[in-house]
Amino acid sequence: MKRIYLDHNATTPVHPEVADQVCRCLREDFGNAGTLYSYGREAKKLVDDAREKVATLIGARKEEILFTSGGTESDNMAVRGVAYGNINKGRHILTSTIEHHAVLETCKALEKEGFEVAYLPVDEYGTIKVDELKNAIRSDTTLISIMHANNETGSIQPVSEIGRIAKEKGVTFHTDTVQTFGKIVINVDEMNIDLLSISAHKLHGPKGVGALYVRKGVKMKPVMFGGHQERKMRPGTHNVPGIAGLGKAVEIAASDMEEEGEKLLRVRERLWEGIKKNIPHIRLNGHPTVRLSNTLNISFEFVEGESLILSLDDHGICVASGSACTSDSLEPSHVLLAMGCVPEVAHGSLRFSFGRGNTEEEIDFVIQALPKVVGRMRSMSPLYREFLKKQKESA
Ligand SMILES: *Cc1c(COP(=O)(O)O)cnc(C)c1O
Numbered sequence: 001m002k003r004i005y006l007d008h009n010a011t012t013p014v015h016p017e018v019a020d021q022v023c024r025c026l027r028e029d030f031g032n033a034g035t036l037y038s039y040g041r042e043a044k045k046l047v048d049d050a051r052e053k054v055a056t057l058i059g060a061r062k063e064e065i066l067f068t069s070g071g072t073e074s075d076n077m078a079v080r081g082v083a084y085g086n087i088n089k090g091r092h093i094l095t096s097t098i099e100h101h102a103v104l105e106t107c108k109a110l111e112k113e114g115f116e117v118a119y120l121p122v123d124e125y126g127t128i129k130v131d132e133l134k135n136a137i138r139s140d141t142t143l144i145s146i147m148h149a150n151n152e153t154g155s156i157q158p159v160s161e162i163g164r165i166a167k168e169k170g171v172t173f174h175t176d177t178v179q180t181f182g183k184i185v186i187n188v189d190e191m192n193i194d195l196l197s198i199s200a201h202k203l204h205g206p207k208g209v210g211a212l213y214v215r216k217g218v219k220m221k222p223v224m225f226g227g228h229q230e231r232k233m234r235p236g237t238h239n240v241p242g243i244a245g246l247g248k249a250v251e252i253a254a255s256d257m258e259e260e261g262e263k264l265l266r267v268r269e270r271l272w273e274g275i276k277k278n279i280p281h282i283r284l285n286g287h288p289t290v291r292l293s294n295t296l297n298i299s300f301e302f303v304e305g306e307s308l309i310l311s312l313d314d315h316g317i318c319v320a321s322g323s324a325c326t327s328d329s330l331e332p333s334h335v336l337l338a339m340g341c342v343p344e345v346a347h348g349s350l351r352f353s354f355g356r357g358n359t360e361e362e363i364d365f366v367i368q369a370l371p372k373v374v375g376r377m378r379s380m381s382p383l384y385r386e387f388l389k390k391q392k393e394s395a
Contacts, residue, residue, distance in 0.1 A: 001316045002316055003316040003317075003318060004316055004317045004318065004358075004362045004365060004366065005318045005355075005358075006317065006318060006319045006352045006353060006354060006358065006362075006366070007318050007319055007320045007351070007352075007353055008202075008294060008353040008354055008355035009151045009152075009154075009179060009202070009294075009295060009320070009351065009353035010320055010353070011201050011202065011207065012201060012202060012203065012204045012205075012355050012356075013204065013355070013357065014201075014204060014205065014206055014245075015204040015205075015248070015249060015252055015356070017248055017252060018204060018205055018206065018245045018248045018249050018252070019245075021244050021245055021247075021248040022206055022241045022242070022244065022245040022248075025046060025240055025241040025244045025245075026241045029042050029043050029046060029240060029241075029244075030043075030240075031043035031044075031240075032237055032238075033046075033047045033229075033237075033238040033240055034227070034228075034229060034237070034238070043238070043240045046240055046243065046244040046247070047067070047238050047240060047243050047244075048062070049244075049247055050067075050243045050244055050246055050247025050250070051065045051067070051243075051247075053247045053250040053251055053254070054198065054211050054213075054246070054247070054250055055213075056254075057181070057182065057186070057250055057253075057254050058181070058186045058187065058188050058193075058196065058213060059186075059187040059188055059189055059190070060188050060213050060215075061216070063216070063231075064213055064214055064215060064216055065211050065212075065213055066211060066212045066213075066214060066230045066231065066233050066234050067209065067210070067211050067230060067234065067238065067239070067243050067246075068209075068210045068211060068212055068234055069208050069209065069210065069239070070199045070200070070201070070207070070208055070209060070210040071100070071102060071176065071178040071197050071198070071199030071202070071210050072102040072199075073210065073212075074176075074197035074198065074199070074210050074211065074212040075100065075102035075103045075106060075145075075176055075197050076102060076106050076223065077212055077223055077224075077233070077234065078145070078174040078195040078197060078212055078214075078220075079093070079095075079103060079106045079107060079110070079143065079145055079174065080106060080110065080221075080223045081220035081221050081222065081223055081233070082142060082143045082172050082174065082195065082218070082219070082220045083110055083115055083142065083143060084220070084221040084223070085218075085219040085220040085221040086142035086143070086172070086219055087142075089140065089142050090138070090139070090140025090141060090142050091114060091115045091116055091140065091142070092115070092116045092117075092118070092138050092140045092141040092142065093107060093110065093115060093116070093117045093118070093141070093142065093143045093144075093145065094117075094118050094120065094133065094136055094137065094141055094143070094144045094145070094146075094171075095107055095117060095118070095119055095120070095144070095145045095146065096119060096120045096121075096122060096128050096146055096147070096157075097119045097120065097121055097122060097334065097335075097338040098122050098126055098128075098147070098150050098152075098153075098155075098334070098335045098338050098339075099145065099146075099147055099176065100147060100151060100176055100178070102176070102197075103145050103147070103176060104119075104334075107119075107145075118136050120132055120133055120136060120146075121338065122155075122338050122339055123339075124339055124340055125153075125155055125286060125287040125288070125290075125339070126150055126153045126155040126285070126286055126287065126335060126338070126339045127155050127156075127157060127158070127287055127290070128146055128157050128158065128162070130158050130161050130162065130165070133146075133162060133165065134165050137165070137169050137171060141169070141171050142171065142172060143171065143172050143173075143174060144162060144166050144171050144172070144173045144174070145173075145174040145175070145176070146159065146162055146173075146175055147175060147176040147177075147178075147179075148175050148176065148177040148179065148180040148184070148186070149177075149179045149180045149184070149291075149292045149295075150179070150286070150335055151178070151179050152285075152286075152297060152322065152333055152335040152336065152351055153285050153286030153287070153291070153295065153297045153335060153336075153339070154179070154286050154287075154291040154292035154294070154295025154296075154297065154353075155286045155287040155290065155291055156180070156184070156287070156290045156291060156292065157175075159175055159191055159193070160190070160191045160192070162175075163175075163191045163192030163193055164192055166192060166194075167192045172194045172195070172218055172219075173192060173193055173194045173195070174193075174194065174195040174196070174197070175193055175195070175196050175197075176196075176197045177196050177197060177198060178197055178198060178199045178202050178210075179202060179292060179295075180292065181196075181198045181202075181203065181253075182203040182249070182250060182253030182254070182257065183203075183253070183257065183260075183261060183292065183293070183294065184261075184292075185257070188213060188215065193213070193215070194214070194215045194218050195212060195213060195214050195215065195218065195220075196212070196213040197210065197211075197212055198210050198211040198212070198213070198246075200242065200245060200246035200249055203249050203250070203253050204249050204252065204253070204355065204356060205245050205246045205248070205249030205250075206241070206242050206245040206246070208239070208242055209239050209242030209243055209245065209246050210246070211246070212234075214233070220233070222234070222235075224236070260356065261293045262293075264293045264294040264354050264355075264358075265293035266360075267354050267358050267359075267360065267363055268293060268294060268295070268296050268352075268354060270360055270363045270364075270367075271296060271352060271363045271366060271367065272284070272296055272298075274363065274364070274366075274367030275298065275367065275370060275371075278367065278370075278371040279300065279370065279371050279374050279375075281300070281301040281302065282298050282299060282300050282301070283298065283299050283301075283345075284296075284297070284298055285297040285298065285299055285322070285336055285339065285341065285349060294353050294354040294355060295351065295352075295353050295354075296351070296352040296353070296354075297322065297336075297349060297350070297351045297352075298349060298350055298352075299322065299336075299341065299345045299346070299348050299349040300348045300349070300350065300374055301345065301348060302348070302377075302378045302381045302383050302384035302387065303348045303374055303377045303378060303381065304347060304348060304377070305321035305322055305347055305348055305349055305350060306321055306330065306347075307377060308321070308348075308350060308373065308374070308377065309321050309350070311373045311376075311377070312369070312370070312373060315365075315369045315373070317365075317366055317369065317370075319350050319351065319352050320350070320351040320353070321347075321349065321350060321351070322336050322341075322346050322347070322348075322349030322350065322351060332346035332347050333346055333349070336349060352366075
């Protein structure tokens with residue numbers, strides 16, 4: 001059976017050119033990038049080239065890019081590093097209720113260490129209210145950490161406005177751009193971003209590698225100790241194949257970002273129109289327009305997201321549910337709950353996220369299959385039967 005992969009916000013297939021780059025590196029460029037002889041210099045060149053590509057895409061300088069093991073490590077390092085590095089100013093951190101767990105759990109750990117964290121709410125579209133953020137800043141606030149686009153809904157946060165406020169108030173600003181890097185134009189100077197997290201496997205690169213941008217002059221403490229790599233902020237022998245793969249993925253993303261965005265938007269809207277036309281009692285989660293062009297999160301009333309996923313998988317269709325993004329948790333999504341979604345509705349939601357390679361034919365196949373699957377599930381739902389009965393009575 002042909003499989004249709006629509007879960008690119010969880011991870012993306014590695015681009016063939018990236019895979020070639022990684023393999024070449026594994027086979028030929030085994031050197032330690034910290035050594036002086038030719039093997040080492042060749043490895044260092046791969047790392048330097050990748051650093052240049054990442055920096056260029058966000059308008060940063062090469063020295064401001066630190067390679068990490070991915071989005072989670074970058075988020076941990078940013079939040080912890082800035083919190084520890086500014087204790088003389090205060091222990092107050094501002095973040096939101098819809099952040100990725102890599103930020104939320106780091107903040108929770110810091111609370112246990114005596115830091116104070118304010119989790120800002122979002123509106124019905126899953127968007128931060130800038131006024132509330134502004135009002136929440138205190139004289140002892142040292143860090144604002146707000147993601148660029150949410151991984152579950154795709155809602156894009158007002159990062160430029162937040163950056164302007166943070167700069168005005170002299171507060172360091174970190175943003176998790178794991179879902180937007182390579183998809184939306186980012187400029188760290190224009191947007192007043194001080195730290196920014198990136199992960200390769202969300203943009204057709206390999207897993208286990210990412211980067212953290214740290215603006216020159218930002219006060220932060222290292223959270224790992226060891227060798228002198230990455231300006232001593234992130235010690236450890238470089239993951240040269242991974243870093244070279246990230247560099248390649250960035251090069252590809254940068255080469256056709258606008259075109260690709262438009263294509264993804266067409267694919268997304270085709271699916272949304274098809275679903276709207278064929279399935280009643282649904283609703284869109286996330287901002288109707290200010291949203292990643294590759295993300296579509298929909299609640300289907302009277303169905304269970306997990307069962308829906310398994311039935312769609314029988315048709316070869318891979319999507320995510322609105323429960324926590326890990327398949328081993330059945331908690332309703334903290335993001336949907338934060339937007340005011342009731343748990344039953346959050347449980348009945350699906351996230352479709354598109355990437356390079358998805359076609360309109362694939363979407364048409366989903367538009368064919370999904371109404372049947374949803375219809376069958378609803379026909380077995382006592383809640384749905386009751387709803388139909390009530391509807392009839394009141395008619
Ligand atoms: C995937 C993701 C992460 C985690 O990145 P990893 O490289 O998988 O650790 C962090 N933030 C967001 C918004 C993500 O989507």
